[in-house]
Amino acid sequence: MNQYNRLLDPKKDLGKYSGTLAIYLFIMTMVGLIWGALYRMVLFGSLRKDPSKALEKMDVWAGVPYFIAIAIGLFLFNAYRKKALFKFDLKRKGRKMTLPIFFIFLAFLGFSQVFASIMTQVIERMFETIGLHSSSTDIGNSIERSWTMLLYAGFLGPVTEEFFFRGAGLRGLERYGKVFAIAMTAILFGLFHANFDQLFFASIIGLGFGYIAFEYSIWWAIFYHIFNNFVISQGLFYVAHHVDDGLANWLQIGVLAIGSIVILVVLATKWTDIKAYIQVNKPQPGVFQRSLASFWFWFFVLFTIFMSILPYVVPIFRLAYLKG
Structure with a gap:
């Protein structure tokens, strides 16, 4: 019976x-919480007379905890790869x-935006039918108000995320086949x-970035990631909020529609390839099944x-507290 090579262990x-990703996400969360608490103490201690200025300054430096987290992440993922991240x-x-x-x-990138937007809307409508509404704010506003967030979201974030996913992750799982490595790192x-809001989009572009990193170079994946975050995402946000509504809508529809049409044509003509x-490049039989028995994978998924x-x-909890 055909099975994966038992000398290797995709589950492990x-x-x-x-597990490394879970630790990194925990570090990012804790650094953000600690930074926010300390920064509030400093600002509100010195700007008690004008809290609005304190909040404005917090927005400006909102990207700093991400800088700290990714610095730690570089050491973490290089250790995960046993110092092969930068050497290999x-x-x-x-x-x-x-x-x-x-x-x-x-x-x-344009096609991915359209597909992900549709899927996100479906999820939103499903939650709304049971009375759940998201309280999260539009990250585009935060980026526009903060040069540190713009630096993180537009440059440092894309670079280091590609290091961690299409560098360390892709190469760490490559032994089980390119398809397995691309699919799992994308998920x-x-x-x-x-x-x-980003789940479906990031997963879809993760498939493309994985392919690009394998077949061309991780540096091309970094280029497309930066282009997406800095030019497309933030560019469309700027157009939506600073240009006439009618023109903004047509520009957004045009960019996304052209991208979608091109990709659909490519899929139709290149499906055999x-x-x-x-x-x-598919994995051996049993690899996906064995890997999905991993505790840390499901811990990360559920978390x-x-x-x-x-x-x-x-x-809902906030409303219940106020009523109580």
Whole structure:
């Protein structure tokens, strides 16, 4: 009977990577909480007469805890890879990028935005039918008010996330086949964002970034990640809030529609090649099943889903507290 190579253990390897991600997410959360508490104490102690200025200054420096967390994360994931992250993972090269592939992947970002938006709306409507509404704020507003958040979301975040997912993660799971490594890191990448607004989008682009990192270079994945966050996401947010509504809508629809049409045409014309790539690079029978027995994988899945649901249930508890 065909099974995975028993000299390898996908359960152990996926669990080790998932556990490292869980530790990193915990570090990010704790650093954010500690930074917020300390910064509030300092600001409100010196600006008691004008709390609005204190809140404004907090917005400006909102990205600092992320800087601290990613500095720790670089050491953490390099240790996970036994110092291979900088020596090996980031130096792997593939084929030379071509102009058609370059523009196809730009279109892929637009297609991913449309698909993820539809899925997010479906989730929102499902929650609304049972009386749950999200209390989370639009991150675009925070980024626009804070140069530190813009630096993190537009540059440092994309670079280090690619290091951690398409560098350490992809190479750590590569031994089980490219398809397995791409799929699992994409799922974990989506869950890592811990909110439904980004879950589907991050998972979809994670598939594309994984392919790009394997077949071309992780540095191309970094380029597309930066382009998406800085140019597309923040650019569309700026257009939506600073340009005439009618023009803004047409620009957004145009960008996303063109991307979607291009990708649908590519899928229709290249489907045979896509299936052939999957067939050649798929894992051995038993790898997916064995890997999903990992405790740390499911711990990460359940924890991030809990974090995603939290904004929907917080208003209910707050309302109950106020009524009580």
